[in-house]
Amino acid sequence: MSAKRRSFTAEFKAKVALEAIKGQRTVAEISQHYSVHPNQVTAWKRQAVEYLRQGFTDGHRRKAADEALRAQLYQQIGQLKVELDWTKKTSGIAD
Numbered sequence: 001m002s003a004k005r006r007s008f009t010a011e012f013k014a015k016v017a018l019e020a021i022k023g024q025r026t027v028a029e030i031s032q033h034y035s036v037h038p039n040q041v042t043a044w045k046r047q048a049v050e051y052l053r054q055g056f057t058d059g060h061r062r063k064a065a066d067e068a069l070r071a072q073l074y075q076q077i078g079q080l081k082v083e084l085d086w087t088k089k090t091s092g093i094a095d
Contacts, residue, residue: 008036016041017048 016034020027020041027045031038087093 013044014048017044020045021048 012034016030016036019025019030025033027038027041031041034041
């Protein structure tokens, strides 16, 4: 019989990762306290640090990309509206 894999909530992972980042206890102590493998604590810590790093560095680029996409979509909407109006006009369909 094989052991069942445990799944953890995002809140639990964040709690463990934050405690590991603080460094007040060793990874071994944290893993023993929460009954998870030390490699898992290290992985969650690494993942949390990476997400933090991305959150601080990509903010301006993401905002600029969102604005560019928004402008492109508004341009498409305008073009489609003009095409629809022209099609309605030439086919004789009234609003």
